[in-house]
Amino acid sequence: MLSCQTLGEGIIAMSLNKTFAALADPTRRKILTLLKRKELSVNEMAINFDITLPSLSHHLTILKNAGLISYRRRGQQLIYSLNLSIFEEVAKELYNFFNKKI
């Protein structure tokens, strides 16, 4: 696959890449939907899926790298929560994609 650099994309386009790729997976969108209700530890999330913890962890890493979620430690648990601000940004970005003149 062509890299971002190959296509001469800037930092904003690169982060859009990550964001859309993160949102493209149904498991990850389900994670986001769960976190929309309330922040959750990994084990609490895991109840809702038929995948192993390492797989879930993999998806969390992708969402983290896309800036869509954050976490903090509470004792032995890692509590994940939604980053609301970046969603608005992506929605704006997408909206502008149409309405902005070049």
Next chain:
Amino acid sequence: MLSCQTLGEGIIAMSLNKTFAALADPTRRKILTLLKRKELSVNEMAINFDITLPSLSHHLTILKNAGLISYRRRGQQLIYSLNLSIFEEVAKELYNFFNKKI
């Protein structure tokens, strides 16, 4: 990968899948950016990329299936153009994802 059915997703979620997957690729976003300026035939688009026509055609198929573009024939050429309405819908969908209460 888990299918949409496995996750019990509805038709809207499934189309979101396609949309985000389509937008996740930088080449496809570049196609959309080009079409934002004006509708183009495949050969006209091809000038802007270092990939073969079959590869470009592959990307166009994905964008078509996601509902993001359409085409019409003009003689020997297929003229592709942006579907503006679906972009607004995705932007709205994304915006609601945050702001809507469950």
Next chain:
DNA sequence: TTATTATTTAGATAGTTATCTAACTATCTA
């Protein structure tokens, strides 16, 4: 009708990603 141009489809391949099991790290508790 034959050749040419425009584009897609088919089939193969290489790179990426989602998944698993096994092993590791971090925190808490006894």
Next chain:
DNA sequence: TAGATAGTTAGATAACTATCTAAATAATAA
């Protein structure tokens, strides 16, 4: 400190996707 709980990292594998070349389809021109 030893054991238990919570989660991540490592390494392997199977499925998916982007790409290519070659062949097929569609419309036009000679």
